[in-house]
Amino acid sequence: MRDFWKRFRHNRGAVIGLVILAVVIATAIAAPFLFPQSPWKMVQRPFLPPFTQEGLPLGTDALGRDVLSGLAHGAYVSLLVGLVSTIVALAIGVPVGALAGYFVGRTDDALMRFTEFFQTIPSFALAIVLLAIFQPSLVFVIIAIAIVSWPPVARLVRGEVLSLRTREFVEAASLSGLSNSQIILRHVLPNALPPIIVLASLMVAQAILLESSLSFLGLGDPNIMSWGYMIGAARTVIRTAWWLSFLPGMAILLTVLALNLIGEGLNDALNPRLTRRSE
């Protein structure tokens, strides 16, 4: 563990990313305490520019709502969507990939064709279609994002498992009479974990971007203040009040950047040999 942290720390970008993410997480957790009022509350006259009114450091939007409060509450929504949808995607992708990679043959063919079926449709278009069919609520937004983001997980896990299943320790486990499920769960998957963790960190970033894009298009949950919603609502006034799109845009940019940096750092930390070779 200490080695891990040492290697992670070695990547300065990753540390910066971690700091940014910590700030975002802290903001998300603190939002209900810092801004106990609903972010939808109309508190002042509309279109107050930033730094012109005490108590409203980032000004107000088209309906006179506090932009800073919106950003803070939006952080919670973005992280929630990012995390939960990634967990759901992993829950679909890991078993599919593990089964396909371990059993090969027909199982592999069937599962991989099924996965490819999802991969051939552009993920954003599929998410839009799914939300057009469902009622756009937070739960369905998460489900839609999970459904479009699990196929890469399945492929990655399958590849890892394929290479692991022929190793001696797996054969040894098999000879000692362990069942297939025990072998997969206890011996194969734990060894496939590092690349999954790296991918997951990037998937969180991807999910945040997807949620923002969907909200931007008005396909998000209309009852929830998210960053994508804030940009979508502000784009119509971009010529007169550019900061209303710029600020949540920066929030998304920083959060996604932070997650990508962390992913990079995790990659370095979890695959030390790979890193050294590339140096």
Place this chain on the structure above:
Amino acid sequence: MINHLKFAAAVTAAALALATPVVAQDASPQAGGTLNVVIQPEPPGLMIGLIQNGPTQMVAGDIYESLLRYDFNFEPQGQLAESWTISDDGKTYTFKLRDGVKFHDGTPFTSADVKFSMDVFLREAHSRTRTYMQHVESVETPDPLTVVFNLKQPFGPFLGIFEPGTAPMIPKHIYEGTDFASNPANNTPIGTGPFKFEKWVKGSYIHLVKNQDYYMEGKPYVDEIYYHVIPDAASRAVAYETGKVDVLPGGSIENFDVPRIRELDNTCITDKGWEFFGPLSWIWINMNNKPLDDVKVRRAMMHALDRQFARDALWNGLGNVATGPLSSSTRFHAADTPDISYDPEKARALLAESSYDGETIRLLGLPYGETWQRWAEAVKQNLTEIGMNVELVPSDVAGWNQKISDRDFDLAFTYLYQYGDPALGVSRTYMSSNAAPGSPWNNVANYQNPEIDRMFDEAALMANPEDRRAAYKKIQDQIVSDVPNLWLLELGFPTISRCNIKNPVSTALGVNDGFRDVWIEAN
């Protein structure tokens, strides 16, 4: 009606009410020039007797005419009719037609065309006109320039239906005995109006040219009109900025672009020209659902809405806060109805007394663009602040129609036209006979008040305007105190044009009445 509202859907513009002189008095009209106008969306056809949506009427208003036109106070003016008289019992209307009027193909226009249009064509093809014509027993044509309408009983608003969208004059010699809907002449519309149809390039433009044989001396002044089809609102704003078009009818550009466009050089703006339509927005309250059947809940919601804020923040200060079921431009509007102003304290008190018990109320916004979406958010917030739980329900246009038709909502935004008279465009929203599910345009709230039904029926058939005024005052007072809908704003749709284009809006129908009086001042 559906089409009217759809067009109005696209209409989401607004601006400051400016006192731009609508009728130029300074100079004498100059002939010549080309008028470039935005049309949005592209109309499905131009035969106004068959298709009545907004953009169709805007173009057809140049090609077709009716017997009358109406000034901003709904005073009728002669168009194809030179004069008219109403019998004392209010049952006989006699019109004297203008002499020497010709259709675009050279055939003279006579009383036979009037009878054919009103009694045959429109009775068959035009659902709104058909209901008005139910009051007409017979149409007589004693001579080629005289038309007599014999009514079964007095029908107060009758003199208000002779505008080109409701009662266009259609050439009998082209349509008699044919299948109206499939007549090839529908593609090359022929009327008596100041402009003739020349060419329509689908997806691009509609070209009209001056009617050289027009019966009014010197008119029209403009040589030709191009109606440009530009599907994207931002592109329409740019088309005006770059000079491709000179007239932006109400709703051509998005609300938030209006303040910017208004500041451009040589740009005039007017909110006149919508008096006839009187677009009034409100929120349907589904009274089939508890606790919305409780009048105290409805009153609480009414007092919770900050409509002045919506007007200033979302509609750029254009339009008026509604006082009740009638738009202030509609005949017999009463300003002194019971108070429904913004008063959150009163709203909270009313809600506390009511049967509301924390139920989640579903609010269906109007899927007509950003302004309406923000408005739904503001209303949700207003209601939240008096202690109600409100959930926004997203939808697209088709989903909205479906949900309203099925009455699958608690609160829902809408707006409708009033056609100048409560008997033409208001009673349909409140009569219990018009409350069956299946239509998104009738008495959607399921408001049931036999007294109101009776009063509406009686008021429509009164001959004396003063009697009608008194009757409609009572109706308005009663409806406002029952709060079947949450009335929002009388919507303001500004027409924007270059200031050297004179008289773009000269009647209560605005650009929908054609550009007969428009002239372009050379710079």
